[in-house]
């Protein structure tokens with residue numbers, strides 16, 4: 465397999481699939497440039513090696529026709545700022561102007577193509593569309609981890625047109641390394657912390673993690689299904705009754721594999737899903753009717769922090785409570801701080817998945833953990849052991 469470190473980019477046009485699917489405000493300004501800055505090291509490395517760069521991405525979910533608010537033109541100035549150099553904009557991704565511009569690119573120049581999703585062929589993984597895109601480059605670099613779990617034209621199918629000139633960018637490389645380090649190194653103990661709203665959306669990842677981890681901490685809304693399965697009273701807390709049997713199975717599997725499963729022992733509850741109604745602490749299995757648990761309580765925090773501080777490898781996905789509301793953010797903040805502290809003491813920590821990533825960013829802890837993943841769904845699928853099309857297409 466070729467790699468970006470040893471490949472000779474001199475005089476070549478690198479067609480890079482990046483993930484510039486960033487949020488824009490109503491004036492079409494970028495409100496969070498994380499994904500743009502994440503792509504910069506790959507772009508700079510290729511330029512430094514004498515190549516030119518053609519960038520392709522999607523933005524939002526357009527309905528297959530041009531709409532101003534989904535134009536990648538909106539991100540050009542943010543990209544220029546992050547890169548510290550001029551970026552040309554090709555308009556349409558397979559239009560005449562775009563081909564003219566990519567064919568005339570000189571070493572060191574950067575061209576951004578138009579939003580790939582103005583064409584339905586992109587998400588359909590259409591071969592002839594991939595072929596048209598492929599004409600923009602001499603070498604294909606996939607650096608869009610966030611879409612690596614999709615078999616789209618630009619993320620997977622296109623790789624066939626570069627049988628000997630395809631590779632990962634630095635960002636994907638780092639993401640893969642981080643997961644491999646957590647799940648496949650033999651340092652111990654390995655602790656996974658899983659939270660968020662529902663058991664149903666995390667069940668595959670929990671099952672997969674049970675094969676690997678020493679400790680599994682379960683928090684957030686999903687914990688109440690486990691507590692109810694144990695016969696606890698959870699009041700009006702979020703419960704998935706269809707998953708009570710699944711919870712029983714997880715208890716059994718954890719026991720048979722020697723995994724220590726840690727559930728909350730107390731909760732901060734409220735009568736409504738609201739930051740305005742009064743809060744009350746309950747034992748986790750003695751929540752009164754009319755109250756719903758919305759964050760972990762102080763005893764739980766101490767208990768979870770203790771496990772985290774003993775860990776050498778840490779994987780975190782999903783908040784401990786409704787961290788979007790100030791009354792119920794403290795559990796998530798405490799866990800994030802404990803992970804930062806464990807990291808400082810030498811543990812390797814990976815934060816994967818949308819809401820825990822949002823949480824470490826919100827609480828300004830992103831640079832105190834080892835790796836914050838840029839790919840929500842893709843990261844989850846990769847941890848689940850699924851062969852991601854975007855990764856498989858480069859490896860095959």
Ligand code: AMP
Pocket residue numbers: 659660661662665683684685686702757758759781782783784785786787788818819
């Ligand atoms: P997920 O996308 O599955 O990781 O879920 C994240 C969401 O779970 C966040 O928006 C949280 O507000 C929500 N959440 C966390 N804890 C609870 C809880 N105890 N009850 C209801 N929702 C929760």
